[in-house]
Amino acid sequence: MLRILKKNFQSGRPAPSYCPGQTEAPLGFAGAPEIDAAKCTGCGQCVAACPTDALSVSDDQKENRRTLVLDYGDCIFCGLCGPACPYEAISFRGKFELAAPSRDALARPFEFRLSETVKDPRFVAPEKNFPPAAARARHPNYEQGDFADRLPLEDLGRKLKDKIGALFGRSLHVREVDAGSCNGCEVEITNLSTPLYDAERYGIHFVASPRHADLLLVTGPVTRQMELALVKTYAAMPSPKSVVACGGCAVSGGIFRGSYAVSGGVDQAVPVDVYIPGCPPRPEAILYGIFVALGKAGAPGN
Amino acid sequence: MTPEIERLKQQFGKSVYGERAETGRLTSVSVAPEVLPAAAEFMARVLEMRFLFLAGFDERKSGGGFRLRYAFAHPREDRFLALAVQAGETEASFPSVVSLYPQANWQEREIQDLFGLKPSGHPDPRRLVLHEDWPAGQYPLRKDFPNGVKVPRRQGDYPFERVEGAGVFEIPVGPVHAGVIEPGHFRFSSAGESILKLEIRLFYTHKGIEKLGEGKSPREILCLAERVSGDNSVSHAAACAQALEALSGTTVPERALRLRVILLELERLYNHVADISGVVLDVAFSFGAAQLAAVKERLLRLNERLTGQRLLRSMIVPGGVHKDFAAGALDHLLRETEAIKKDFEQIVHIIWNSSSFLDRVEETGIIRREIAEALGGTGPAARASGVDRDLRRDHPYGVYSQLFFMVPVFAEGDVESRLKVRIQEIYESFKLIHEVAAGLAPGPCLAVPRPLAPMAHALGGVESPRGECFHWLSTDREGKISRWKIQSPSFANWPLIEYAVLENIVPDFPVINKSLNLSYSGNDR
Numbered sequence: 001m002l003r004i005l006k007k008n009f010q011s012g013r014p015a016p017s018y019c020p021g022q023t024e025a026p027l028g029f030a031g032a033p034e035i036d037a038a039k040c041t042g043c044g045q046c047v048a049a050c051p052t053d054a055l056s057v058s059d060d061q062k063e064n065r066r067t068l069v070l071d072y073g074d075c076i077f078c079g080l081c082g083p084a085c086p087y088e089a090i091s092f093r094g095k096f097e098l099a100a101p102s103r104d105a106l107a108r109p110f111e112f113r114l115s116e117t118v119k120d121p122r123f124v125a126p127e128k129n130f131p132p133a134a135a136r137a138r139h140p141n142y143e144q145g146d147f148a149d150r151l152p153l154e155d156l157g158r159k160l161k162d163k164i165g166a167l168f169g170r171s172l173h174v175r176e177v178d179a180g181s182c183n184g185c186e187v188e189i190t191n192l193s194t195p196l197y198d199a200e201r202y203g204i205h206f207v208a209s210p211r212h213a214d215l216l217l218v219t220g221p222v223t224r225q226m227e228l229a230l231v232k233t234y235a236a237m238p239s240p241k242s243v244v245a246c247g248g249c250a251v252s253g254g255i256f257r258g259s260y261a262v263s264g265g266v267d268q269a270v271p272v273d274v275y276i277p278g279c280p281p282r283p284e285a286i287l288y289g290i291f292v293a294l295g296k297a298g299a300p301g302n
Numbered sequence: 303m304t305p306e307i308e309r310l311k312q313q314f315g316k317s318v319y320g321e322r323a324e325t326g327r328l329t330s331v332s333v334a335p336e337v338l339p340a341a342a343e344f345m346a347r348v349l350e351m352r353f354l355f356l357a358g359f360d361e362r363k364s365g366g367g368f369r370l371r372y373a374f375a376h377p378r379e380d381r382f383l384a385l386a387v388q389a390g391e392t393e394a395s396f397p398s399v400v401s402l403y404p405q406a407n408w409q410e411r412e413i414q415d416l417f418g419l420k421p422s423g424h425p426d427p428r429r430l431v432l433h434e435d436w437p438a439g440q441y442p443l444r445k446d447f448p449n450g451v452k453v454p455r456r457q458g459d460y461p462f463e464r465v466e467g468a469g470v471f472e473i474p475v476g477p478v479h480a481g482v483i484e485p486g487h488f489r490f491s492s493a494g495e496s497i498l499k500l501e502i503r504l505f506y507t508h509k510g511i512e513k514l515g516e517g518k519s520p521r522e523i524l525c526l527a528e529r530v531s532g533d534n535s536v537s538h539a540a541a542c543a544q545a546l547e548a549l550s551g552t553t554v555p556e557r558a559l560r561l562r563v564i565l566l567e568l569e570r571l572y573n574h575v576a577d578i579s580g581v582v583l584d585v586a587f588s589f590g591a592a593q594l595a596a597v598k599e600r601l602l603r604l605n606e607r608l609t610g611q612r613l614l615r616s617m618i619v620p621g622g623v624h625k626d627f628a629a630g631a632l633d634h635l636l637r638e639t640e641a642i643k644k645d646f647e648q649i650v651h652i653i654w655n656s657s658s659f660l661d662r663v664e665e666t667g668i669i670r671r672e673i674a675e676a677l678g679g680t681g682p683a684a685r686a687s688g689v690d691r692d693l694r695r696d697h698p699y700g701v702y703s704q705l706f707f708m709v710p711v712f713a714e715g716d717v718e719s720r721l722k723v724r725i726q727e728i729y730e731s732f733k734l735i736h737e738v739a740a741g742l743a744p745g746p747c748l749a750v751p752r753p754l755a756p757m758a759h760a761l762g763g764v765e766s767p768r769g770e771c772f773h774w775l776s777t778d779r780e781g782k783i784s785r786w787k788i789q790s791p792s793f794a795n796w797p798l799i800e801y802a803v804l805e806n807i808v809p810d811f812p813v814i815n816k817s818l819n820l821s822y823s824g825n826d827r
């Protein structure tokens with residue numbers, strides 16, 4: 001017992017608490033890609049390097065416009081686009097506070113004059129090298145899900161706003177569901193309960209039953225074989241409830257999209273209130289996402 | 303011709319033909335289906351080759367029909383041999399070898415689900431990977447299966463095995479569990495508190511990763527490999543990279559090989575610490591669990607300082623590593639690992655002095671050596687049951703052949719032994735990291751990528767924190783990936799748990815489960 005006390009005493013206070021917008025990621029953390037619009041020419045080299053279609057270009061000949069989109073919802077933070085850029089326009093500087101209430105808010109568009117980019121010796125034409133951007137839908141589709149008939153009627157089409165008022169200011173009960181993740185996201189969610197992140201000190205409790213939960217934290221691309229279990233868990237929660245999609249897989253299907261065995265993101269099965277990009281999101285990024293769901297962080301509408 | 307193939311030819315004459323030196327340490331030879339069971343038995347009993355796994359292939363386009371390949375490892379020398387067998391397209395496509403190798407049980411059922419080839423004589427014809435709502439006649443790993451097209455659901459039932467008798471009741475658990483863990487279904491039959499039978503049902507997280515890998519570029523396939531089992535990212539990527547490098551004939555620079563060893567051992571460290579922490583938490587020793595969780599976090603931060611990613615992802619690329627460690631990172635690594643080791647030692651000392659802790663882990667969840675061997679158990683779980691095997695030593699890759707380390711083996715096979723194996727491996731990993739980092743010479747970290755050889759096969763293997771992890775890659779005429787088979791340690795070890803829990807009490811299940819720490823995603827793929 002004495003030894004335990006001594007060791008506890010030596011360990012001291014674990015770490016300063018996370019505070020949205022103010023805490024910096026620890027040294028070395030790469031985080032999300034950021035594109036410097038001043039350096040980027042829109043050549044499209046990075047698009048060819050990206051393994052998940054998080055980067056895309058679409059060319060509009062009539063309008064003489066090329067649009068390059070970086071979608072954090074599809075990004076797996078692999079870093080391959082960085083060295084692919086001939087102009088060093090892509091950097092990784094530890095950005096992690098990305099969670100947002102809509103898929104659209106995760107996309108960063110950059111526009112160029114097509115006639116200018118074509119002159120670039122590094123110009124990449126989309127058709128030949130990657131599928132066109134339009135092929136990827138970016139909207140919730142839970143009403144068409146295989147088990148949509150099991151979704152509680154009153155929850156369909158409801159607004160995020162209603163719940164924030166109800167949840168604000170008191171403690172939050174979170175139920176986690178792994179809908180087919182690689183377990184990377186679970187590593188970081190488990191870390192939330194360790195003394196270093198101690199989610200409890202923000203009033204966030206992980207609970208064992210959906211019947212006690214206010215918020216459903218879902219990881220994974222929603223595999224075909226987890227879809228029903230996810231919908232059932234969601235339906236078992238009392239209203240009001242909110243759903244947070246945690247990690248690139250949960251946001252968009254991530255790197256697994258297009259497989260026979262996954263449905264491609266949580267919002268294809270149940271309504272989602274907040275999307276947390278990352279692969280996996282670091283523990284602070286998950287906390288940030290939960291705060292966004294509570295309306296305690298993030299600009300309104302973003 | 304390898305001595306094994308010569309012996310096979312002597313024994314089976316013309317039924318053994320067409321030997322091929324594949325890439326790297328892999329040789330293959332074709333065997334007529336009629337003699338397969340006998341040849342497999344000859345391999346095991348006479349040649350003492352160890353059966354690793356079985357994979358299906360759809361080679362109809364190149365005129366080869368369906369084929370199965372049975373991978374074996376030489377017990378003492380660094381060689382792998384694959385027996386290739388033609389499989390029929392209709393009923394009873396290939397002879398089952400389950401009676402000889404119980405570990406082939408799931409492997410054959412997986413081929414039945416994904417290729418539609420039936421193992422004749424298999425004692426359990428039920429679905430495995432694809433659940434009951436998957437329609438009949440759709441086989442995702444066949445080449446004519448259109449990936450990405452939504453497959454309709456159908457009505458179906460999965461019959462569980464039942465234990466009958468007075469006072470026997472069933473406890474079904476999952477797939478969604480109470481804690482933050484991966485999904486799977488467990489069905490206990492128990493009388494009183496004691497478990498009479500456990501039946502596990504997995505593959506809820508099946509993502510079709512092997513199919514997704516087909517046609518992908520080497521870099522893309524490594525991104526997928528890192529996500530087969532998130533906490534074993536480096537191991538899967540390294541095994542897959544080995545196969546890619548064998549296919550392209552790339553020589554990885556020495557410095558990159560050494561950096562890979564550091565990454566692999568860092569991965570072992572944080573996994574083993576997390577596993578011990580998990581068991582300690584499940585026996586409600588919260589002091590130990592919290593302290594170990596802090597150690598784990600420190601390791602994750604070290605990872606991120608060195609590589610930019612807490613799970614060490616995006617470092618391994620075909621031909622080497624993506625980037626060298628930043629200036630000063632190596633010194634930091636040496637200092638930090640030294641400090642973490644001290645901390646860890648103190649905590650372990652306190653934990654193992656707690657009799658209430660030892661009470662829960664000693665003689666709990668025993669796996670006997672014969673069971674571990676028969677089911678193809680691997681990694682710390684097998685070493686805790688007396689199976690003295692470690693790929694780093696037995697089939698060394700990277701620079702492991704130049705390094706000195708011990709492979710801890712215990713005989714008891716209980717939860718405590720599994721923890722002790724991990725603790726000793728943690729100390730060995732610290733030593734390995736220190737040795738490699740201290741002797742690191744400057745040099746390039748990445749070889750120029752070369753195209754993959756067409757119509758070739760390659761096998762990569764890594765001793766991951768959970769055990770042997772194999773990646774088999776095959777290419778088509780254009781040198782594109784046409785087949786990717788992942789043999790994860792969890793796929794080998796999951797069946798062990800059905801034995802480990804027998805005659806234990808239900809409340810000990812979480813502790814036993816944690817001590818094996820199997821990956822659902824790695825298993826389900």
Ligand code: SF4
Nearest residue numbers: 050075076078079081
């Ligand atoms: S970091 Fe994101 S955007 Fe860049 S290549 Fe990887 S997935 Fe694509």
Ligand code: SF4
Nearest residue numbers: 181184247248249279
């Ligand atoms: S988002 Fe990344 S870490 Fe999370 S489950 Fe998906 S692949 Fe794994």
